[in-house]
């Protein structure tokens with residue numbers, strides 16, 4: 339009986355929202371925008387908690403099935419997700435990482451203390467060779483984050499030489515002795531991380547001078563030159579972007595890194611719980627994404643003044659939810675549950691990045707496994723795919739797709755207390771396969787929405803794709819209950835010249851448009 343009442347309530351909610359005004363989604367197929375770079379779907383893997391050790395790396399002698407130390411199950415699931423790029427080794431960890439400690443026989447590598455993350459031992463089992471092997475197994479591009487905070491220009495230059503040199507220098511020979519004949523392909527290289535904070539508490543002007551100094555000595559063969567990334571600001575700040583884009587001249591400089599996390603309360607002390615939250619924190623979390631759009635636009639507007647031909651990229655290379663740590667866990671390990679809310683949060687981020695794809699050519703979710711807004715949670719030899727994983731999976735057709743303008747007429751307002759946001763959020767693109775894709779988020783936790791779809795002046799015949807939703811705002815996948823939040827088929831056909839999409843409350847829909 340309770341179930342029937344709930345179903346009736348949901349139907350009434352859809353009908354009520356439809357009555358309010360005709361909601362119309364219009365996609366314009368004739369005005370292609372920039373390509374949505376696949377690296378917008380990049381991932382971040384730091385030496386932090388069980389993100390790498392246990393979560394992905396178990397070592398070649400482990401009973402857990404692995405390929406040269408990397409877990410088969412986890413890597414297989416990430417491969418299915420078409421992870422295009424991995425950023426490593428940090429984060430804050432990067433500015434205390436000394437690459438020489440992570441090469442050569444693993445049993446001879448020094449054991450250090452991971453001061454940033456829980457003060458636990460770091461045995462350096464995963465180093466340069468292991469990272470490139472992971473990227474190889476995933477078929478992903480590589481993003482290496484260099485150490486500016488506690489390193490030297492010489493150490494950084496020598497790391498690049500070690501990775502990329504084709505010749506017979508002592509460093510190239512050392513790489514060969516360690517098992518790698520050909521140079522590694524370094525696609526992206528960052529000079530420091532969060533140098534306004536854990537990377538050295540610097541002023542942007544000071545960092546600009548250091549960047550120019552260090553970048554002057556970073557040499558690689560022409561055919562293996564990475565995209566050089568300067569460490570930028572965070573959140574709403576624009577001072578770093580401004581200082582970098584104005585000040586860095588005469589040295590390789592291809593992109594600015596920017597970070598922004600979502601905290602339900604907006605406060606670092608008492609961020610908000612990952613599960614068991616109310617609708618107030620559902621909406622505060624999702625509404626935050628609108629701010630990210632504003633942050634990106636403010637920063638890129640400054641870049642436009644100094645770099646009108648948009649040569650320098652704006653990479654949002656750390657983003658995601660950050661909640662109070664899971665009770666009973668090491669707070670330095672940043673363990674948190676992952677729910678339907680995280681899936682919607684991810685989709686809203688994708689829509690923002692698509693809308694800013696002219697400059698935003700990379701973004702990295704923090705982080706890949708077991709840390710913050712992870713794709714996968716592991717426990718010993720078991721693992722579960724999170725709702726965030728499924729949001730990424732739904733959006734894979736957007737990798738390297740060409741963005742298209744899309745707008746929603748009569749978008750309902752979703753309001754809880756003093757917080758409000760548009761209920762519906764959309765993105766559209768022409769995929770590499772030639773199909774037109776639409777991604778939609780209904781942020782409203784209690785009301786569904788009906789909208790008609792128009793492509794140019796035409797009504798398409800049908801849409802077919804996937805829907806992600808669940809009964810509860812904090813529905814999650816757990817070991818033993820791995821399918822609480824999983825995509826299901828979604829389709830709609832035109833009737834009497836109208837194609838109506840019925841979105842349930844708190845849902846994501848990605849469809850290919852037919853006809």
Ligand code: AHR
Pocket residue numbers: 384428429430431531532656704705710
């Ligand atoms: O992702 C966790 C941490 O957040 C990263 O190490 C750091 O760059 C950021 O502050």
